[in-house]
Amino acid sequence: MMLNTLTCLTANQFKPQNSSITFIKCQAIWDTISVIQDGIVELAGKRFNYNLMNLNDLTCKILLFHSWGSTFTAIFHMMFLALDRVTAISFPVWYKQFSKPQLAYKISTGIALFSYFVCSPNLKKFAIVRGICTLNATSQFKLLYAGFYVTFFAFGMPFTTVFVSNIYFIYSLHNLRKQSTNENRLTMMLLTNNIVFCVIMASAVFLHAFIFNYRAVTASDKAVALLANQTKLALLNINSSTNFIFYFISGPMFRTAFFKIFRY
Numbered sequence: 001m002m003l004n005t006l007t008c009l010t011a012n013q014f015k016p017q018n019s020s021i022t023f024i025k026c027q028a029i030w031d032t033i034s035v036i037q038d039g040i041v042e043l044a045g046k047r048f049n050y051n052l053m054n055l056n057d058l059t060c061k062i063l064l065f066h067s068w069g070s071t072f073t074a075i076f077h078m079m080f081l082a083l084d085r086v087t088a089i090s091f092p093v094w095y096k097q098f099s100k101p102q103l104a105y106k107i108s109t110g111i112a113l114f115s116y117f118v119c120s121p122n123l124k125k126f127a128i129v130r131g132i133c134t135l136n137a138t139s140q141f142k143l144l145y146a147g148f149y150v151t152f153f154a155f156g157m158p159f160t161t162v163f164v165s166n167i168y169f170i171y172s173l174h175n176l177r178k179q180s181t182n183e184n185r186l187t188m189m190l191l192t193n194n195i196v197f198c199v200i201m202a203s204a205v206f207l208h209a210f211i212f213n214y215r216a217v218t219a220s221d222k223a224v225a226l227l228a229n230q231t232k233l234a235l236l237n238i239n240s241s242t243n244f245i246f247y248f249i250s251g252p253m254f255r256t257a258f259f260k261i262f263r264y
Helices: 002-011 019-048 057-090 092-098 101-122 139-171 181-213 219-241 243-250 252-263
Strands: 126-129 132-135
Touching: 002 019, 002 243, 002 252, 019 057, 019 101, 019 219, 019 243, 057 092, 057 101, 057 139, 057 181, 139 181, 181 219, 181 243, 181 252, 243 252
Parallel strands: none
Antiparallel strands: 126 132
16 A cells, blocks of 8 residues: 555656656556555454454445456556556657547546446355355356456456556567657556566466466365465555555656655
8 A cells, every 4th residue: 555655656656647647646546545455454354353344244245246246447557557648659649639638537547437237247145155255146157257357357358458568568669769759657556566566467367377277175175265365465565555666666767756756
């Protein structure tokens, strides 16, 4: 959460502001929202030995729905950030005219609405089953929604978009010299972060598919499934909290903007 806050504060120091910087700030905000909720639920469970999600069906629906929605929103912001950079490389003249923060904020709002809409089919299915908040649905619904729907929207589409964008960035490296210095540095900074995103998301997709198809029968099987799920969640949390580190390492502009915070 602290790193995401630093990302927002640093992004505010960029001059001039454009759509890429706005998407960076919005992604950091949604990463923070996701981490705060999951952190509060987890910490409350450890402190009071009681998970808020398991309190009743209403808290289960609200908290789990919001957890999924905020995670989707943060991931989709990374996807749109990659598309924004592709536009900056391919159509630099058009990009300068339309890469306004106001438009980016409107797109960010649309991303959030779409993300929660994607999660809405399972809102009625969230319920307490044997004392645990989970997706209480038929096998057919789980296969359609959890097996395909979630995999496509939460993992497949963002991963494919960012992966193809990375290839395009690398292929177009010689064209980046024609851009302004700031645009060049910003694209290279995001390229490093996008590569890390692809590695993490590919691992999360593999674990998601493994968990979905794994048949836990014995106690050891359940332990394996739990470990795989915890590893997947850890990867997603790492993806949400390490953007600042890679921005700082790979972006001279970001480092300069960061140190400006302490000059006031």
